[in-house]
Amino acid sequence: MxxxxxxxxxxxxxAAGIAGVVLAVAAQAQAPxxxxxxxxxxxxxxxxxxxxxxxxxEAARAQPANALVAGGQVWLVDAxxxxxxxxxxxxxxxxxxxxxxxxxxxxxxxxxMFAVLGLRMxxxxxxxxxxxxxxxxxxxxxxxxxxxxxxxxxxxxxxxxGWSADIEIVELGDGDSVTLEGFTVTARANTxxxxxxxxxxxxxxxxxxxxxxxxDRSIVYTGDTGPSEALVDLAQGADLLVxxxxxxxxxxxxxxxxxxxxxAPGAAxxxxxxxxxxxxxxxxxxxxxxxxxxxxxxxxxxxxxxxxSNGPPQAWxxxxxxxxxxxxxxxxxxGRY
Numbered sequence: 001m002x003x004x005x006x007x008x009x010x011x012x013x014x015a016a017g018i019a020g021v022v023l024a025v026a027a028q029a030q031a032p033x034x035x036x037x038x039x040x041x042x043x044x045x046x047x048x049x050x051x052x053x054x055x056x057x058e059a060a061r062a063q064p065a066n067a068l069v070a071g072g073q074v075w076l077v078d079a080x081x082x083x084x085x086x087x088x089x090x091x092x093x094x095x096x097x098x099x100x101x102x103x104x105x106x107x108x109x110x111x112x113m114f115a116v117l118g119l120r121m122x123x124x125x126x127x128x129x130x131x132x133x134x135x136x137x138x139x140x141x142x143x144x145x146x147x148x149x150x151x152x153x154x155x156x157x158x159x160x161x162g163w164s165a166d167i168e169i170v171e172l173g174d175g176d177s178v179t180l181e182g183f184t185v186t187a188r189a190n191t192x193x194x195x196x197x198x199x200x201x202x203x204x205x206x207x208x209x210x211x212x213x214x215x216d217r218s219i220v221y222t223g224d225t226g227p228s229e230a231l232v233d234l235a236q237g238a239d240l241l242v243x244x245x246x247x248x249x250x251x252x253x254x255x256x257x258x259x260x261x262x263x264a265p266g267a268a269x270x271x272x273x274x275x276x277x278x279x280x281x282x283x284x285x286x287x288x289x290x291x292x293x294x295x296x297x298x299x300x301x302x303x304x305x306x307x308x309s310n311g312p313p314q315a316w317x318x319x320x321x322x323x324x325x326x327x328x329x330x331x332x333x334x335g336r337y
Contacts, residue, residue: 044070046219048331049086053304054108061333062086063108064302070214071182076100077221083112090334095125102133103223104207114144121163130168134206138169183214188234190225192279209234226279235293244302246280251304283319290324298328299337
């Protein structure tokens with residue numbers, strides 16, 4: 001168990017100016033009613049804000065981001081590009097967000113963080129806001145706050161008034177857990193950065209999967225990962241598993257890398273082809289994970305390639321169902337589960 005004050009960096013600046021407070025209150029008062037019944041209110045659940053698989057952007061799907069709604073609290077789970085806009089589309093206000101859980105530090109999962117932090121400052125939002133993530137999260141937030149410093153000093157151009165950041169950072173490692181209001185979060189390191197077979201060295205970076213144990217349900221989010229025994233253990237008996245998935249052969253074929261371009265026939269894939277095979281899960285592997293963990297329901301996100309109107313989604317579902325006998329579906333942007 002890791003205490004919530006471990007590895008924490010608290011950054012505080014100038015107090016809010018009267019004009020800033022008035023603007024913040026006005027912005028919140030004018031926020032449209034959420035589709036879940038009130039301004040920024042929603043029943044407990046897991047909202048998939050973006051289902052695209054990075055790094056390329058897509059016209060119809062947002063970058064990887066999610067929102068866990070628990071007991072009236074909103075927690076972002078990854079924050080890819082466009083996360084704040086997707087929150088608004090889901091009927092949730094940024095002001096309601098208590099913090100962020102980052103699975104790993106690839107840009108497609110963190111590209112929206114500058115907007116999350118910057119808009120909190122501009123709206124003069126106060127209250128505890130915590131960024132949880134793997135080693136390196138401190139450096140990430142430090143860099144974003146440094147980039148925001150000119151705007152913080154300028155504020156709204158009112159003499160003596162500026163904006164301030166009030167951000168806490170907690171770096172988590174394999175097996176760490178955090179107890180929050182009404183639920184517990186457990187992190188496990190997965191295999192997204194695993195070294196090649198035969199390499200005795202440790203992975204240079206870490207990717208985390210998260211388990212959210214609420215009062216009445218348990219939700220596991222894989223983040224980016226390859227097959228992982230730690231993830232099987234983490235997901236045991238979960239009510240809902242939200243998993244990444246890549247049709248690796250289709251992606252490599254689209255890139256002209258099917259079979260490992262430039263390699264001898266039958267040779268093991270190298271370079272990017274090796275990364276795709278080792279660090280992501282195919283439909284078959286996702287089904288095997290869900291079955292071994294005995295989860296109640298499986299929802300697929302971060303899937304690639306982008307499906308077309310007559311594309312492979314049913315083939316993916318069939319491949320998963322070959323090993324998993326529970327309900328499974330492909331997530332849609334803004335889908336609530």
